[in-house]
Amino acid sequence: GAVVSQHPSWVICKSGTSVKIECRSLDFQATTMFWYRQFPKQSLMLMATSNEGSKATYEQGVEKDKFLINHASLTLSTLTVTSAHPEDSSFYICSARDGVGRASFNEQFFGPGTRLTVL
Amino acid sequence: AQRVTQPEKLLSVFKGAPVELKCNYSYSGSPELFWYVQYSRQRLQLLLRHISRESIKGFTADLNKGETSFHLKKPFAQEEDSAMYYCALITDSWGKLQFGAGTQVVVTP
Numbered sequence: 255g256a257v258v259s260q261h262p263s264w265v266i267c268k269s270g271t272s273v274k275i276e277c278r279s280l281d282f283q284a285t286t287m288f289w290y291r292q293f294p295k296q297s298l299m300l301m302a303t304s305n306e307g308s309k310a311t312y313e314q315g316v317e318k319d320k321f322l323i324n325h326a327s328l329t330l331s332t333l334t335v336t337s338a339h340p341e342d343s344s345f346y347i348c349s350a351r352d353g354v355g356r357a358s359f360n361e362q363f364f365g366p367g368t369r370l371t372v373l
Numbered sequence: 374a375q376r377v378t379q380p381e382k383l384l385s386v387f388k389g390a391p392v393e394l395k396c397n398y399s400y401s402g403s404p405e406l407f408w409y410v411q412y413s414r415q416r417l418q419l420l421l422r423h424i425s426r427e428s429i430k431g432f433t434a435d436l437n438k439g440e441t442s443f444h445l446k447k448p449f450a451q452e453e454d455s456a457m458y459y460c461a462l463i464t465d466s467w468g469k470l471q472f473g474a475g476t477q478v479v480v481t482p
Binding site for chain 1: 415470471472
């Protein structure tokens with residue numbers, strides 16, 4: 255099956271610094287990628303939809319200046335957490351949709367997640 | 374507003390017993406629903422999609438529009454079925470998914 259990778263798998267940073275997380279589709283082109291946040295023992299919360307070559311669409315309540323998303327190619331999307339604070343500590347997961355056309359026919363493949371800890 | 378509800382946080386069943394995970398949804402359009410599974414220390418992966426009407430690993434799920442439900446069932450649970458299960462609903466043409474809260478299934482021998 256298709257593989258989505260994330261890098262890094264975990265990161266610890268100081269408060270006030272910025273952290274970039276990469277999401278790559280390894281063997282397919284993904285015009286659409288999604289970024290989720292997951293708190294311990296909770297479900298995935300969609301943060302934004304990332305479309306190649308255009309601006310990301312953010313969910314209500316998600317600060318676009320705080321969570322910068324860039325989808326520069328068909329295989330790479332990045333999430334940058336700017337000026338990170340302890341409350342940004344979380345598990346960030348990306349997914350990539352294989353192909354174009356009707357969304358329900360195109361499976362989303364999930365990355366393994368990135369654990370961010372802000373001290 | 375669209376919503377996916379999984380009322381059970383935890384389901385504990387014995388090996389060989391039937392298991393049913395409940396999922397109810399609220400959506401104004403024609404729903405497209407999925408079940409995703411996350412095994413321990415693994416990434417989320419697709420288990421079932423309602424349009425395929427398939428059985429995967431012995432699991433089936435039927436969309437009931439009258440009851441707005443998409444319950445996941447397996448007649449004989451196995452220990453390897455222990456995992457976190459999420460019901461999800463597509464909410465736009467890009468494939469944006471809304472997930473339920475998830476149900477942790479524990480199958481004991």
